[in-house]
Amino acid sequence: MIQAALASGHAERRCVFEAFARRLPEGRRYGVVAGTGRALEALRDFRFGEEELAFLADREVVDRSTLDWLADFRFSGDIWGYAEGEVYFPGSPLLVVESGFAEGVVLETLFLSVLNHDSAVASAASRMTAVAHGRPCIEMGSRRTHEASAVAAARAAYLAGFSSTSNLEAGRRHGIPTMGTAAHSYTLLHDDERQAFANQLASLGLSTTLLVDTYDVTGAVELAVELAGSELGGVRLDSGDLVSQAFEVRSQLDRLGAPDTRIVVTSDLDEHAIAALQAAPVDAYGVGTKVVTGSGHPAAGMVYKLVSRESGAGRMEGVAKASKDKASVGGRKYALRRRSTGGEATEEIIGINERPQDDGDDRPLLVPLVERGEVVARTDVEAAREHHERARAELPQRALRLSLGDPALATTYLDDWT
Amino acid sequence: MIQAALASGHAERRCVFEAFARRLPEGRRYGVVAGTGRALEALRDFRFGEEELAFLADREVVDRSTLDWLADFRFSGDIWGYAEGEVYFPGSPLLVVESGFAEGVVLETLFLSVLNHDSAVASAASRMTAVAHGRPCIEMGSRRTHEASAVAAARAAYLAGFSSTSNLEAGRRHGIPTMGTAAHSYTLLHDDERQAFANQLASLGLSTTLLVDTYDVTGAVELAVELAGSELGGVRLDSGDLVSQAFEVRSQLDRLGAPDTRIVVTSDLDEHAIAALQAAPVDAYGVGTKVVTGSGHPAAGMVYKLVSRESGAGRMEGVAKASKDKASVGGRKYALRRRSTGGEATEEIIGINERPQDDGDDRPLLVPLVERGEVVARTDVEAAREHHERARAELPQRALRLSLGDPALATTYLDDWT
Structure with missing residues (x-):
């Protein structure tokens, strides 16, 4: 032309x-x-x-x-x-x-x-933050999109109200707050979950978030509070029926004397899943595939x-x-x-x-x-x-x-x- | 971790x-x-x-x-x-x-x-090339995905049987055959369609492909053959009912003595649209959004x-x-x-x-x-x-x-x- x-x-x-x-x-x-x-x-x-x-x-x-x-x-x-x-x-x-x-x-x-x-x-992210009504949404979808799109997606999600991203390059390039998480592989690396949690707490401090669904959620939450006490920052749920589990884990944490420990949920969340979880005692949403791919x-x-x-x-x-x-x-x-x-x-x-x-x-x-x-x-x-x-x-x-x-x-x- | x-x-x-x-x-x-x-x-x-x-x-x-x-x-x-x-x-x-x-x-x-x-x-592209049964599929989706994904998408589509891409950087970086097309803006730039076609033919030669649906398809095809003769490389259809139009245009081109002029179709094609067009006299498919975004x-x-x-x-x-x-x-x-x-x-x-x-x-x-x-x-x-x-x-x-x-x-x- x-x-x-x-x-x-x-x-x-x-x-x-x-x-x-x-x-x-x-x-x-x-x-x-x-x-x-x-x-x-x-x-x-x-x-x-x-x-x-x-x-x-x-x-x-x-x-x-x-x-x-x-x-x-x-x-x-x-x-x-x-x-x-x-x-x-x-x-x-x-x-x-x-x-x-x-x-x-x-x-x-x-x-x-x-x-x-x-x-x-951003259009998908805005629907998610609107329905989350102030509960933080964390962008964690880097692995579900092209490696360069991932950085742009973190920026777009933040623009539309997400609180932070797991993409460190987006933090470096655009100044977006970053956060990380431990994966199941981290727990599985250790001979048992106790060792995994103890090492994470020793290295990252009590404010860290422990992933509690690698084996048995109830056992892991008990172990987490045993090791970290009431100062434990958070626990993460990444599978199963998140609504019912969030209620169970909240009640278990309160019973164990850790009312300030936050519950972070992840697992194929989109705006509809977030809406359904608004009734549950969830403190933050980690969103991956659906936000970086525009939720359909x-x-x-x-x-x-x-x-x-x-x-x-x-x-x-x-x-x-x-x-x-x-x-x-x-x-x-x-x-x-x-x-x-x-x-x-x-x-x-x-x-x-x-x-x-x-x-x-x-x-x-x-x-x-x-x-x-x-x-x-x-x-x-x-x-x-x-x-x-x-x-x-x-x-x-x-x-x-x-x-x-x-x-x-x-x-x-x-x-x-x- | x-x-x-x-x-x-x-x-x-x-x-x-x-x-x-x-x-x-x-x-x-x-x-x-x-x-x-x-x-x-x-x-x-x-x-x-x-x-x-x-x-x-x-x-x-x-x-x-x-x-x-x-x-x-x-x-x-x-x-x-x-x-x-x-x-x-x-x-x-x-x-x-x-x-x-x-x-x-x-x-x-x-x-x-x-x-x-x-x-x-590639998984989406492979379905498209399989159903196209040898008719060339051209990747034209750069503008529908992140600017860096676009280059990778052209590579993935080519891997899965696409014949070429409109992404020149993919040509440079990965050696993929490239091709271009004229947009409606090119035609509209001119005071009339005759001037647009004549200038394109003068600059790019008779083997070029003219976009014929800016105003009236029948009139544009007649004009195209009037200006280029039977050597005209191709015409492109980008709107309307592509199946019926392909039949009409093919018959018009044959009648005008341009049986070797190819018909290229574009316009939100996916594997299902290609399947429906296989019965029509189409010579090549230009695919955009649906291939670069994995067709759903x-x-x-x-x-x-x-x-x-x-x-x-x-x-x-x-x-x-x-x-x-x-x-x-x-x-x-x-x-x-x-x-x-x-x-x-x-x-x-x-x-x-x-x-x-x-x-x-x-x-x-x-x-x-x-x-x-x-x-x-x-x-x-x-x-x-x-x-x-x-x-x-x-x-x-x-x-x-x-x-x-x-x-x-x-x-x-x-x-x-x-």
Whole structure:
């Protein structure tokens, strides 16, 4: 595409590309924008290096002028978008990229990869933290996803309210609180469970969490308190019926004089399992596969479409394809979260080629991310985490229901596109 | 775990860890091992660098002796495993890692991340290429998964029979054939479709593939042949009812004198959509989201368990946890694919602590991957692709059915574990 556009002189036509989701995953009531910060950092470093260019030249993927263009590539356009952590609905313009055609199109895969992955994780994670109502959720899914995705997934989960991660690289790179856990292999390494627990307590202190379901839960809890006393930090349950076991173990711990010892549960948890466990005396949830794979929806379904471009006559014109089941809405979008006087979100208003009118209680959703090629927005996860908490708190209560439903806010287009 | 084991003197106890899947994803009839080559390459480079160690020290994640151990880490053990590309069943010992405890346990997340991701993609991809019966499948899902997973996913799909990828980095890094496509944005960039097609043909030659569903398919196909003539390489359909459109477009192309122009279809394809399109005159399938996210099963569900370790008395002993719904089978595993005299696979035989007897037509499944820390197996994707083709061809026909079913081969344990 870039080669043909360079050759014909269309490569620098001014264009507006937008990233958005046509719909939410089936039955979801809101989505969470995540990855914006990572995408902007990647944009800052986005260069075609010698090895990449040599490959493209050797394989004759593109011609010489395209190679030259790629070698010199620096993004020089402007980008607006939803703040990272914002909630979104069908059609919400999550990124609005204005640049020459070639500059905008070369970023498509990068932006979509980052947003589709991170938003899928954050959207699932937000449902989990919403239903956990303040009980800590710990991200422990690194081993269930690609080794690099794992780091991004930990970031996305934290953004959506998770308290910590077992991924140490995510701690190092993004400053996310980390925690660890002992596996069954650690207990099995020892000649018996007593030795395993005693060694763990000796090395990590009484505040550690002991895994108590390797052999027999009741025996292990008794042993744990015998060895650690009432100062024992926690016990972890990783199998069986977690609801009934949590009640039994809580009552056993209280009886043994360890009322402050916490119960951590793990084992294929998702938002529904967490909801079921809310009635049980559980202190923290360790979530693995389901959070890092988006709880059934591993890609957020975002697309990146050309919505407006300079015509041969030099005027900006809205454009849209007419494909049967995938028609898109042409024209540049502006977005506003309509809110009641009480501050509750009521509607997603999207203006086409014009800014929707703020009724006084509303919140404009597009913020500047990149100006003339320079990143101007915060890219750190803490900013996104705070933003998500505020944005989710504005949603009506029905948005937080787990059952399949419609998007919590309707999307209304103010159609000025003529 | 490593810190406690170092402190108590258990860190060097000889251990055998095994990676396996307790079950296949619901209804799947076989799985495909992928990622082994990537995991071995990652093992070769697996070091704790200064930045990582400084982070662990600053945050007091581990103590000084553990930091020293990590700084010196080099894997010195032995690993056997299923050849990359092999098919697998519940319980198949995909990796058998023999080393000291700390060396084996520190690799758990790396190995599982790579295998769980790559095998999920390859297992889905293999179903697609099986049902496509030789029609090329093109991997085009980069934008639907994390930017680094995308490269690994292209490799895993190719291993399982895909013909090419749109991910150029996968071409550069793994030597996979690459191809590109024009998007709707390319057509919309131009003042009209005629200009877009003419410019693409001028730059990329008549063998290019034109996207014909931006406005009206019939008009676009007519225009395409008007501009390119009978030499036109292909047209792409990306929306609507692909089966009926493929018939219409094929007949239109033939009528216009372009019988050799190929029809490529894309648009949320998965193995079921491909099966439905097999009856239509389609020449190639472009597959995106569904292949890179494992077609409903984004993680292969593999676990990594301690199955045998040196006891205090110095003898190797099988170990297994007794957790209610996750009990594992202790003892070191050996595996054999039982085959009929005709060469058809009939059973997965797993010997515990002993090698199953080869009946003459059988195939041992564990091959040496690492010897005393040195990688001894091929890690390239071509070897894995060839192996997969041969291994899948041995399976009974029922293995290739798309409908939900049991694993195509039963797993039989020869239980000598006493």
